[in-house]
Amino acid sequence: MTQDELKALVGRAAIDHVVPGSVVGVGTGSTVNCFIDELAKIKDRIAGAVSSSLKSTERLQALGIPVLDSNSVERLPVYIDGADEIDRAGCMIKGGGAALTREKIVADIAERFVCIADASKLVDTLGRFPLPVEVIPMASSQIARKFEAMGGNPSLRNGVITDNGNLILDVHGLAITDPAALEAEINQWPGVVTCGIFARNKAAVCLLGTADGVRTLAW
Numbered sequence: 001m002t003q004d005e006l007k008a009l010v011g012r013a014a015i016d017h018v019v020p021g022s023v024v025g026v027g028t029g030s031t032v033n034c035f036i037d038e039l040a041k042i043k044d045r046i047a048g049a050v051s052s053s054l055k056s057t058e059r060l061q062a063l064g065i066p067v068l069d070s071n072s073v074e075r076l077p078v079y080i081d082g083a084d085e086i087d088r089a090g091c092m093i094k095g096g097g098a099a100l101t102r103e104k105i106v107a108d109i110a111e112r113f114v115c116i117a118d119a120s121k122l123v124d125t126l127g128r129f130p131l132p133v134e135v136i137p138m139a140s141s142q143i144a145r146k147f148e149a150m151g152g153n154p155s156l157r158n159g160v161i162t163d164n165g166n167l168i169l170d171v172h173g174l175a176i177t178d179p180a181a182l183e184a185e186i187n188q189w190p191g192v193v194t195c196g197i198f199a200r201n202k203a204a205v206c207l208l209g210t211a212d213g214v215r216t217l218a219w
């Protein structure tokens, strides 16, 4: 199966995790796009979606799925999103599509994070994928220096402005041995909006697309 076929497979499988009559938290990315297309087929059975990016909002609305303001929703039963990497404890690196901050905000009001990913995203240790960090523009150089001081190699993502009007630093070469500790450390630096480690908002379930079908990991 191609990577696109694996994404379509887990996009379909995620429908089983949608709670009928509820508002669904919807992530961002090519895997989630497959899920949105499937969600459109059952749109009459859900109350709408809370979206994690302008891109997902556009796709949801184009398919006739109502998008609710996140401020109007207190809790979501489920948030469905992809990942750039996921480890065997359900911690993830996210933000390859620059949507990490809104993704973390929506994930934080969800009871369960259901991660959908093709098998190539499963890793023993996070960090081969460069860590995306959303930063306020005036702090980008000082934050980059802090990453260099800890052995990382940061670079500004060329031409990318997030939905929140900020910049993305991609940090190569970090040893992410303790994802929760590193997430907490980076997130308290002035000027960091959030980093792409999802340890506090880790996955409860991962639907992994493999050549043998969908493999479910649960924590």
Ligand SMILES: O=C[C@H](O)[C@H](O)[C@H](O)COP(=O)(O)O
Residues within 6 Å of the ligand: 027, 028, 029, 030, 031, 032, 081, 082, 083, 084, 093, 094, 095, 096, 097, 098, 099, 100, 103
């Ligand atoms: O900012 C983007 C997100 O974190 C995506 O969920 C992540 O990059 C995975 O995207 P894709 O499904 O396209 O690999």
